Amino acid sequence: MMKSSPRGTYKRATNGTSVHSTPKTKDALRAAQLYYLQDMKMEAIAKELGTSRSTVSRLLSHAKRTGMVSISISPSANMSALLGNQLSEHYGISFNVVPTDGNMDDSELLSRVAAHAAYLLGGMVSSSMTVGVAWGSTMQAVSMALGSHPTHDTKIVQLNGAANPVTSGVRYASDILTRFGQAFTARTEQFPVPAFFDRASTREAMWQETSIQRVLQVQKEMNLAVFSLGSAGSAVVSQVYRGGYLTKDEAQELNEIGVVGDVATVFFDKNGTSSNISLNARSTGPALDALRKVPTRFCVVAGRGKLQAVRGALKGGLITDLVIDEGTALALLDG
Known part of the structure; x- marks a missing residue:
């Protein structure tokens, strides 16, 4: 159900999310119906519900947070x-x-x-999907901004290993996942x-292990890959x-x-190619050819x-959907 109002365009959630029948919900x-669809003031809603204006405000926040309503501008x-x-016209992807x-x-x-990326993901991830997630500073920020969007039979799979000679990396990557x-x-x-x-020979041997092959098989089922681009030149230095x-x-x-960047610790050059980079033979991230087969490749920069890194990734066809700040987008358009 949708209606345009002075506050914008709002629709009641129709994504199959169940709303438990409690007094609060x-x-x-x-409150959401009266506020968004009938354009009533909070004071009038409070009077109708027999409560206070501050309670109405909290009810509206609860409605948005739990997915009862979604907002589109x-x-x-x-x-x-x-x-x-x-x-979007120039590169042929969604910006x-x-x-x-x-x-x-x-x-x-x-x-x-x-x-912003977390908000968009809320509308992209649906039931029975397999979503691959990389780790890193940007992915950590995205994961912390995610709201509640309940689904059914959905799988979230880690795209690449996180351990190194200094730390196991398990806690860091696990928190994001x-x-x-x-x-x-x-x-x-x-x-x-x-x-x-x-x-590289160790990776080849490990990739034959049943436990590893199981995770690799889940990765092959991905409908959506979510990642950022690593770059040594970034102000917030890539992990x-x-x-x-x-x-x-x-x-x-x-x-x-x-090398201008990486996706899930697989490095690429200004043309978005990775075949001439020896370190990639030891990386546990998905090969870029495999990544290109994922229907939706959602990148946050x-x-x-x-x-x-963005230019190289775009040239190499690594991205289908890009969330990017205005300043970097302007620089990209300027060439």
Whole structure:
């Protein structure tokens, strides 16, 4: 059920989410109907429900938080919407440009973009889906911004291992996966392997193990992959470049051969190719050719430090949906 009102366009949730019949949910649904569909003031709603204005405010927040109502804003002639349309036409993918203030610091920028990405994911993840999730600073921010969007028979699978010589990485990656699982009431599949093996032959042997093959099979079933792009030049430095995952020699080698970024610890150059990068043979992330087979590849980027990585990923066809801050989007459009 949809209705346009001075407050925007709102629709009652129709995604199959069950709403338990409790006094609070009944009052929240009633308050939402009166506020959003009948355009009543909070004072009038409070009088009708026999409660206070502050209680009505809390009921409306509960209605949004639990998915009783969802809010969509029709794109208007603003810079972000126009910029997104221009970039979508040029690159042939879906762009979601997040309005940002040029005075924001790096953490504020990441928080704004992550919140927008989390909102979009709430409408993309549905029952019986398999969702691959990478780890990293951006994915951590996205996972913390997710609201509650209950689904059925959904699986969240870790895209790449997280251990390194300094730390097991299990807690870090597990927290991200757990938040996704809780947000979508989904089963989670961890990938208990290092980010990089010491030798390519070790990875080849491990990939034959039954327990590893089971996780790899779940990855092959992905409908949606959610990731950011790693970049050494990012202001909020990517976890793979700061967390003990690369030696100085490895980082130098990547720079010398023209690596501009990575997806789930699989590195690529300015053309979005990875075949000439030896470190990828030891990586536990999905090969880029395998990633391209995932129907929806949802990427989240904040900050101009990742501009070259974005360009390479777009050129390599690694992304179908991109959430990006306004400043980086403008730089991308300028070439």
